[in-house]
Amino acid sequence: MIVAFLVSFMASAGFGILFNAPKKALVPGGLIGAIGWVLYMGLSSRNHLAQVFATVVASFAVTAISQCLARIYRMPVLAFNVSGIIPLVPGGIAYHTMRQLVESNYIAAIQSASQTFLISGAIAFGLGLGGTIIPIMINKWWPVAKQK
Amino acid sequence: MKHAHSISEMMEICLLAGKLLLESGAETYRVEDTIARLASSGGIESIEVFVAPTVIILSMRKPGQAEDYTKLVRITKRSTDLHRVTLVNDLSRKVSREFCILEEAKEKLKQMERDSSPYPPGMRITAAALVSGCFTLMFQGSWKDFLPAFIDGGLGYFLFLFSKRFVSVRFFSELLASCLIGVVAKLAVLFGLGKEVDRIIIGSVMPFVPGVLITDAVSDLMKGHLSSGMLRGAEAFLTAFAIGTGIAVVIAVW
Structure with missing residues (x-):
């Protein structure tokens, strides 16, 4: 688990560099990515539905932490949540879809394609939910310091 | 002081900021927000702005004027530069809190346009x-x-x-x-x-x-x-x- 945390931290922070994230946001971005990945790994099992559910929870958590950090650092949310979302992207399953298609295994391809779509939908759902609910909560309990 | 800027100058600043944001991968609402904020701190009365990933259409009117001025900018290149998004965002906040005047903002935006990414x-x-x-x-x-x-x-x-x-x-x-x-x-x-x-x-x-x-x-x-x-x-x-x-x-x- 510690290795998974470290590896996903490096992957997310590296993505920060690829997206030209501000230097101050690299370490927090990496941490967010690592937290999201460990959450996902902990929640998902071999079960298909659990994978989708774990993705929703993880991407919601990523968005929630990003919103708070954006408020603390006074930076756009985008600088944090992008690198956090990346580990959840179903790259492996998308690859298998494509591979099955090339090898003319259409039934298997449709199976993993629907899985890819469900997981991408789950990411979008978690992002959208977090992006809608969390700012309302933050504004209610943690109002902006009076701007002069 | 607040109304000293001509409308074409205002439009130039707003569109430059919007263009930088959109080219660097900012969300649509952030671009519209930033333009509206810059314009209102420049004493503009009515602002309508439409942003899509390939275009910005901006139309504004100063108080006491009868006609709207409208300008359109096409966005041809799109990349990802979150550093630049952060910088422009900071700048627009500073302007709306009047920490820095618009001429200064224009200079800074021009400089951001020249600067490349922070990572080689x-x-x-x-x-x-x-x-x-x-x-x-x-x-x-x-x-x-x-x-x-x-x-x-x-x-x-x-x-x-x-x-x-x-x-x-x-x-x-x-x-x-x-x-x-x-x-x-x-x-x-x-x-x-x-x-x-x-x-x-x-x-x-x-x-x-x-x-x-x-x-x-x-x-x-x-x-x-x-x-x-x-x-x-x-x-x-x-x-x-x-x-x-x-x-x-x-x-x-x-």
């Missing part, structure tokens, strides 16, 4: 290599596959950056890079450097995942910018398609 290409290639290696491990690859994925991802990203100078079609660069990634992964396994081709390839194509497009698409859709959200989603899908095709060609031909 070598560092970005190293980062891509590191990302590739790490993702191979995260997708249950073995440690033996780390090094081939590291090299493969670095090479792929290098080719992507290099070919972008000659080819203006982004999807072609991505296709080319993923072809190279497929070939290198196959070669690495052939020569006994790596164990599993699949894991190496998956890890190495990860640097091309259009993360900013995906998050932008979702947040645009949620904020009601439906056309922008759909366009960004289509762009993300095209990127994924280009990468998939590149790999598929290698697998099919090999």
Whole structure:
């Protein structure tokens, strides 16, 4: 688990560099990515539905932490949540879809394609939910310091 | 003092800021917000702004004037530069709190337009290599596959950056890079450097995942910018398609 945390931290922070994230946001971005990945790994099992559910929870958590950090650092949310979302992207399953298609295994391809779509939908759902609910909560309990 | 700026000057500042934001991958609502904030701190009375990933249409009127002025800017190149998004965002906040006057803001925006990214290409290639290696491990690859994925991802990203100078079609660069990634992964396994081709390839194509497009698409859709959200989603899908095709060609031909 510690290795998974470290590896996903490096992957997310590296993505920060690829997206030209501000230097101050690299370490927090990496941490967010690592937290999201460990959450996902902990929640998902071999079960298909659990994978989708774990993705929703993880991407919601990523968005929630990003919103708070954006408020603390006074930076756009985008600088944090992008690198956090990346580990959840179903790259492996998308690859298998494509591979099955090339090898003319259409039934298997449709199976993993629907899985890819469900997981991408789950990411979008978690992002959208977090992006809608969390700012309302933050504004209610943690109002902006009076701007002069 | 507040009304000292001519309307054309105001429009220039607003559109420059909007253009910088949109070219760097900011969300649609952020671009509209920033333009509205800059304009209202410049004493503009009525503002209408429409932003889509390829265009900004801005129309504004000063108090006491009868007609609206309208201007349109086309956005032809789109990349990802979150550093620049942060800078422009900071600047617009400063202006609206009147910490800095508009002339100063214009100078700073012009300077941002010239400045390149905070990370040199070598560092970005190293980062891509590191990302590739790490993702191979995260997708249950073995440690033996780390090094081939590291090299493969670095090479792929290098080719992507290099070919972008000659080819203006982004999807072609991505296709080319993923072809190279497929070939290198196959070669690495052939020569006994790596164990599993699949894991190496998956890890190495990860640097091309259009993360900013995906998050932008979702947040645009949620904020009601439906056309922008759909366009960004289509762009993300095209990127994924280009990468998939590149790999598929290698697998099919090999």
